[in-house]
Amino acid sequence: MKDRLLPYWLLIPAFIIVLATTIYPLAYSFITSFRAWDLTKSRRPEGFVGLDNYIYAASESQFLNSLWVTFIFVITSVILTVILAMALALLLRRKGPMHTFTRIILILPFAMSPALIGVSYRFMFNPEFGVIANGLGAVFPALQGVPWLADPQLAMGILVLTDVWHWTPYMTFMCLGGLASIPRETEEAARIDGASNLRIIFGIILPQMRGVILVMAVLKTIFALKMFDQVVTLTGGGPGTSTETLAYFIFNVGFRWFDMGYASALAWILTAIMMFISIWYVRMLLSERKMATA
């Protein structure tokens, strides 16, 4: 009898920790999102305001701007990362003499802290002493003195670039794993059947990578949605609000303007978006599996 209950007793500490660190704050923020709470005036949440915080968000231009910025950022960084990772994996999948070496090199960007990436890219794109800014200026004189991070579009481009740079290695490894699980014979059969290299990639390999690509796209989407560090260290949301992503905006509302009620509501909007994507993804994955095993 005792033995049967023992596993549950052993699980209780972990359960309490999870409860205290995630479930409780989640529930607390959810409730807060229906209340008014100005941190400069009160240490505790004040009166209930119903859906006011959410309704306010729907018409507030800075929030809508951050949604749009996030959307642009997510779409471009996900598409670029997935395509680049897939291409790299196709190049790297054959075991050559440089096999280990290329893989070690490849993992380095992912090992770097996102905050550090932001800082270093800010230096590298500094128009006066940045190595990339100067290098580009030297090669293409037309690019001399371009105020990279002071231009809204360019700043967004660089933000996407840092993110793609950071995530491509990891995604490449995911692709390599997927490629390794494709039976070599399907590709060889296609070669004998007369398919060109491009046809093999698009007609034989990529269709078999569907599941892996889906996982990658969803993971990357979620990570991109909550991307925060690089905005802080690279652009600070600027110039203006041109790179102010939702996560960064929520941070500003909560910890610069101290409007906790509104910040909680915004955080739940972000959570809802991510949950929606996750649920859609699980359903896709299940139907995919059904197709494969039926």
Add this chain to the structure above:
Amino acid sequence: MAEVRLVDIEKKYGNFLAVPKQSLTIHDGEFLVLLGPSGCGKTTTMRMIAGLEDITSGDIMIKGERINDKPPKDRDIAMVFQNYGLYPHMTVRQNIEYPLKLRGMPKADRKDRVRETAEKVELDALLERRPSELSGGQRQRVALARAIVRTPSIFLMDEPLSNLDAKLRVTMRAELKHLHHELGVTTVYVTHDQMEAMTLANRVAVMREGKIVQLDTPKKIYAEPADLFVAGFIGSPSMNLIDGAVKDGVFRADGVEVPVDLADHDGVVLGIRPEELDITQDPGAAISGKLYALELTGESTLVTLRNGPSSVCARGHADFEADIDSPCHLAPKEGARIHLFDRATGERLL
């Protein structure tokens, strides 16, 4: 004329010599089987013919033309893989159609051709299914259909039946044989199953450690194995191989005395097939020992007797009965073939 000639081909993986210089000619329309234990280089040899593996040195000629540097698609071959190699994201129809599509055959012709081929391998009812919805035998048929749909001049098959259960294997074997008869396409077939080799082949190339040790008709290989390795590999149950020595025209081992036509020689292995031994009551028979086991196989009984370290098996009448551990005697049948091999080199002595 789709003759395949391998001339001094050699394959090294780094420093590992998988196939040392070998030559082999596969005649037009022939069903040639590469037979050997796992890891002896059969697949490697076949992949070199297919163009999926580079040749370290030597030449491969198809229809008299050197094709070393030609890509697989230009060699006019089709290949059936051990684990089928079907395209999982395509239906059976699309799988079979794919080689035709790649070769630019018009759609209407493709449709007819796929239907004809599917009928030939009895897949016509399954055309809209995906490979994952098929049994092993059906998948094998799709692989076969995909290979024959293009009517190539050479078929390469790498252990195509090894993933099937025993019963299905026998059925598919007959189908393959019939298909070869019908199409008459030069076929190279890889297997480690000697029964498959014997039943399917016009000629068998027995391989060991990358080398072809014997190349001949199944009958000849069965009757006159070139060396000890082939003798032990071909036949089921396998040939009795008894260690002993020859002195004064008699081969001797524990409980074994067989007159042979060979000069005195130490370290000799005598080989005789179970079906060429008679069970007798004669205590002066060539082979004597104690009965060790009786195994009824249906049409006959396998009788194993032991004497010291050596055991000898004979195929007896299905009705044969005796007590385990009772004395038992075996004598070679009239005209039985006695093989003698050198223990050390494995070479055939007689």
